[in-house]
Amino acid sequence: MTVATSQKLPLEWSVILYMASIHLVALLAFLPGNFSWEAVGVTFLLYWITGALGITLGFHRLISHRSFQAPKWLEYLLVFCGTLACQGGVIQWVGLHRMHHKYSDTAPDPHDSNLGFWWSHVGWMLHQIPADKDIPRYTQDICEDSFFKFCQTYMVPIQIILGLFLYFLGGWPFIIWGIFVRLVLVFHFTWFVNSATHKFGYQSHESNDNSRNCWWVALLTFGEGWHNNHHAYQYSARHGLAWWEIDITWMTIRFLQILGLAKNVKLAPTNESH
Template identity: 75%
Template sequence: MTVATSQKLPLDWTTIIYFSLIHLVALLAFLPGNFSWQAVGVFLLFHWITGGIGITLGFHRLVSHRSFEVPKWLEYFLIFCGTLACQGGPIDWIGLHRIHHKHSDHTPDPHDSNKGFWWSHIGWMLFEIPARSDIDRYIKDIKDDPFYNFCQKYMVLIQVALGLALYAWGDAWVGNGWSFVIWGIFLRLAVVFHCTWFVNSATHKFGYKSHESNDHSKNCWWVALVTYGEGWHNNHHAYQYSARHGLNWWEIDMTWMTIRFLQALGLAKNIRLAPAK
């Protein structure tokens, strides 16, 4: 983040406090009394449900880019899973992502990588950026949908309900409900945050380019590993509409495998793909 950027924009203290609290409470996971393999399992399960199924499959490939179609009930389920990632409601997330692709690595881009790794990773969310006032132009297909608006409005309460359920589960299973809350809510949120943010930051700095995309997007294997295939970012920016991001045989794309599975079940159709080589 550049000094000029921080001087021009007012700080978003609600977001700063929100992120700070989540990261601070997440550190409690490393206290011995809060560790159990069951809690680790809960962490991994909800990392996949919220980061992989919700954000990557639902928010990103299904709705932001309309790379494929599913029945409305399944779309709503995926949006609900993405809401559990607490990265902002689906309307804001999808709108900002579409703005990013419209202006990738140029001034209107919310997380323009030209402003530095820190800015594109987290800094842009800590300020009241102009792009937020432009979201409505980019979400005309979802802004009046009652379910999307419910998730947008009640994101935090939905997370609280999950926390209560995890507390009861942990208390019944390992006699420590708080361990499941700490690992399944706070640590999971913090880790999924950074996994998602690496797509904005690391994949515009590290890796290789396979296609001309008119921006700094790159294919980064380790980001693909922690984001279920989102790290093949240069491929994605070159063919934004494609449901498949890993275009070469070595570019493992777990989300594409999930889409193929849904297709085999008859739940995914009209799948859009990059042209074959």
């Protein structure tokens, strides 16, 4: 796929309106009446639950790559947390991510970074891309799971229920900050893994693509920014391989391992002794 052909792909208007609405409502946070430190606190708590536990630990390292095994109840809890991030259902998310790794930075890659920063960051989601049709082929291990299908189907209603709960706790400031501001943060920080870490940073391993290790993305995404390491060893539960590459999610997995909740943890060869 070239830049020219990507521009000819039909627009996905439902996604465009969905993304635009979330970003526009988030701007209401700038109104003084919608601010409170409690609302900010709720935002960062939910950012950790949905971004760190849900997307990074659950959708990515556990489900997409099966870097470790966890009890089914914990797997479902992490998937539910990821569903609250509203980045698409778990089946769709995992399928597209697996395709990204198989075809990284080539034409079939859903967010090929060779098509530019905007495309890999958000543009690919605003079009009807060919990869959408191949999701079932890449999710055969999860597509029939009833809980996964429930989360895939009812992602938005689940978010609405969370919004009602936040309104009960703290009114509109909790909704604007805890739902909309938090979603914008989780969206863009996650998207930086697709865009910024294929443009900025250093390569410590040969991965046959543009993936880079980017410290500031790692800081924002609990260790996901060590992306070149990840592309070199996709199966590894640990992304920060050097001692100074801080990987909060790996620390979480180690904690779960100590508790007996993470087993068969896979590691890159350089970390097998850790």
